[in-house]
Amino acid sequence: MGTVKTGLSRKLLTRVLSVYFVLTLIVTVGQIFTEYLSTKHHIEDELRTLKNTFATSLTRAIWELNTPQARLIGQGLLELPIVQGVQIRDENGDVIVAYGETIPMQGQTVDAGVMRDHVGGLFSYSFPLVFKFSGRESNVGDVSLYSDFDTIFSRIEVGIFFLIGNAIVKTAFLVFLFMTAFRRMLSEPLSEITDEMSAFDPERPNESKIQVILDDDNELQQLKDSYNQVIDDLIASQTKLHGTQEQLSAANKKLDDQNLLLEQEVAKKTASLSQIMLDLEQQKDELIANQRELRQENENRQYIEDELRKRNAELAKSMDTLKMAKDQLLESERMASLGGLVAGIAHDVNTPMGVGVTAASFLEERLQQLKSAFEDKSLTHKAMVNFLSEAGQTTQLLLTNLHRASDLVASFKQVAVDQASEAERQFNLNSYLHEVLQSLQPSFKQTRHKVAIDCPEDLEIRCAPGVIAQITTNMIMNSLNHGFEDMRSGHIQLSVKAEDDEIIMVYKDDGRGMNEDDLARLFDAFFTTKRGQGGSGLGTHIMYNLVTQTLGGKIEANSQPGQGLEYIIRFPKRTRTTSGSAE
Template identity: 50%
Template sequence: MKRTSISRKLLTRVLSVYFILTISVTGIQIIAEYFNTKSHINSELLTLQKTISGSLTRAVWELNTQQAVDISEGLIAIPMIKGITVTDEANNVITQLGEVLSAPSETSQDTFSEHQSISSLAEGLFGHSFPLIFEFSGRTTTVGTVTLLSSNDVIFSRIEVGIYFLIGNAIVKTTFLVFLFLLAFSKLLTEPLQELTDQMKQLDLHDPEASKFHIMNDEKNELNILEDAYNNLIDELVEFKDKLSLSQRETNLANDKLDEQNLLLEQEVARKTSTLSSTLLRMEVQQKEMLEQQNELKAENNRRRKTESTLMTTNKELKNSILELNKAQDRLLEAEKMASLGQLSAEVSHEVNTPIGISITSTSYLADIITKLQQDISAQKLSKRTIDCFISNAQHSITLLSNNLQRAAELITSFKQVAVDQTNDKVRLINISKYLDEIIQSIHPKLKKTNHCVKINCDPHIEIYTHPGAIAQIIINLIINSIIHAFHDINRGTITIDVTVEQQRLIILYRDNGTGINEEQLDKLFDPFYTTQADKGGTGLGTHIIKNLVVGTLNGSIDAYSGSEGGLSYRMTLPDMRYS
């Protein structure tokens, strides 16, 4: 029968399992890298959507086909973009460049919520479509759609180096493991067994003492047990040989002693056999105990894997809950912002009614005196006194009409600028002093109902590039908070706004002389949904919106202080602002 090496057999089985496991893990890593890269490309497409949607919407709304084509040509030059299609609100193609799906979906524009994912396995293309929504006068209109496509070739080009690295890493680890196992099996099993075999082949029956095993190994293992058993057998053979020699020299004189020695030898052999059997039995017991321990370890590992799976599932659910809470918070913040703008719009509209009504009355009166003048002319009753009276009344009416129309125009202009800034995040150059006056003018209808006053101390030459909508929202929220909370029981309150520039930083110091707040309320001032008037309709989002605008939108910082004598102060620092 052909001899089979135990070490080679063990090595073959271990490496076979490791090779299959390595191939499986490497394949899973490559698949995960593919889907991860595809997810990144989809995220880049969504980011690109936010970048181009505004300009494309304006171009399609204004029927500027050439601008839409230029934007599309610029996008198709990006290596990630393999195809782009722009259609109008009637699904008529405005421009179509690069790859195109063979069977595009006929999705109605009314079904778009944010974007629609597109994927074609046969053509290796994927991407998404999104509507072009134009906002005008507080209403939204879908003016067209845009389809952005990418391909699997882009994914493979990005993960090509990673695939080579994964395969190379698996090959290096496998090679090192093969070498390590070969060295370990050779050192711990093959070489000791070969040494034992060679020593057994060199057994000399004439001198068995010289044939004892001598393994250079201090460890106590199965090989040492075999060595001890073989050496014991050699000792017995030596002893038996000595006794046999003695008995041969005294054969004629000690036959009885020979029988006795034979009996003793049999007893010794029986004893050694019993000892060997006991040793084998103990080894079997130890092996059973090791198997039981292995089973216990496997059961413990299974329990830990189940616990880990449960923890991962719970962690995933918690992450999803946090994401939903963040989305809900963003929607509440946006609703609070639009509610503030709506209330401001209603108050401005009510305020505009007064100068418009006076203007209509003046116009009617002017029409009446003109009719009376025409009647006097027709009846030939015209006199110098009549003309003077008509001129005086007409001038008075025109003065009233001009002043009130100018007042209405100022209110509408201030509100329009502030409202546009709050719904538009574009950065533009503003004069801080004039812009603060426009903000105060836009909320004049609300201040008019109170006896409170607002004082602004600002250098009229300070101009900065910033988000004016964020500035307006911050000032309006601060003033409304002062009116509702700080001046709740105060008839004549004073609000002071000081604006200065210190070391290339714009400093806005807002103060009121209201009731102030205690230290516990001050610590929770910027927390979302924290309010001291929850029973009166307070949402607790005013100061939270202010902090988000200062820190997130304007990249600045805000601190609040409340003195022992009452009142509340806010210090806002806007860094790295270009000013003149």
């Protein structure tokens, strides 16, 4: 038997130690990260504490326009170990003092203490300088104290090295412990068992039993006992085989005697067959008479077939009429879904437009007040600041709602035009699916159902977009109307991927599902589980025709009661008509 390239114990040891190493690494990194966050929090608290130390003297220096004194205070702060940068600004936001590592700040001074994180591991604490005079408070500027990652690391450096060293020592000890245990308990006993099994002699099986002595009653002991039992069974089988061979020789002798008797019986049967041949001749004459009767019956059937052809022609005309009626019903179903889309979009557009009108009216009122104050020469700096703040917020609110209304109208316009047209074009499938979903948002407005779309952002296809919109709309509306009935919240997942030149769409919901009988009839025309409650039974039939005929693809459905419904749709990136014209 050849030597094993990679032993079982080595594989097992490698996997166990790999898992332990990964867990140790994760725990160590987590401890380091926790230590980092804790130390950073302490430094931030120390920066806040510095405010009580020098804020009063720095405020008075700025109030008295004593810039040299402010610079001296800034230099003193920079000498502190936790401070890597100091920035002092006046009430206009202009920088008076900037020492060390700082980030230029634009705009008005801060009104309250705020902690900020910057790029490069830098973070700062900014707070206002308020001067109190005669019971009045005046903001004379602000101060920003900066610290960085190096300050934090200098405090936790020893702890990090201790954590890493502790992890290395524990890992080395476990490696030694596991290697010793695996070698003594698994590798060496397994090697001895393998060597004895390799020395198996078929001619002397009783001497080929495993004689290894194991200290514990474990799986190796069971392997040894099982192998020895197999040897015992082999010895018993060989003994039984010898007995069977002797019985076979006796049976062969009996078989020769039976062959003689059989030859005698064959002679008797030959005589009986001659009599049977005479009987067959008589039956042949009877068959000829029956053939004549069958010929007459065939002539009668031909007449009946001519009559059936006439009836089939009449049925074909009826089928054409039914097909026209079916096409009209399909078109009505499409227009009905488009009508529901129009109503929902109109309701959703009304809300942002109303907010926009309110915001514009508020802005007009504030402009009139500002104009009156300007003409009366009573306009103050504070009033102007308040107006600019309110105007900015109002303008932002107005633009947000106008953009929202514009997006709703644009998505509705694209989806509505595509549903009413069968023209083919190239489009981004991910963006188009989100447009369709946005046009269906009114249907989700009164529910807590969620829809998630997973589609590559750069996936481009060429087909009639209205087909995609109609298929997606029908699947989502079926889930809302049937799958999520009597459910407070449901989830829909639409996943799309491309494999070679084929698009695969997988649609899943976690609704109430369908039984096996209803699932078998899902794509049949006029089949619905809400007969008499407004269901037409054409939604899934339309989906089936659009996928198989318009897109040239395939669709299948899977479901079980209580486990939701799944559609799997496959179709080419380019439809057959498009590829044909390209050739």
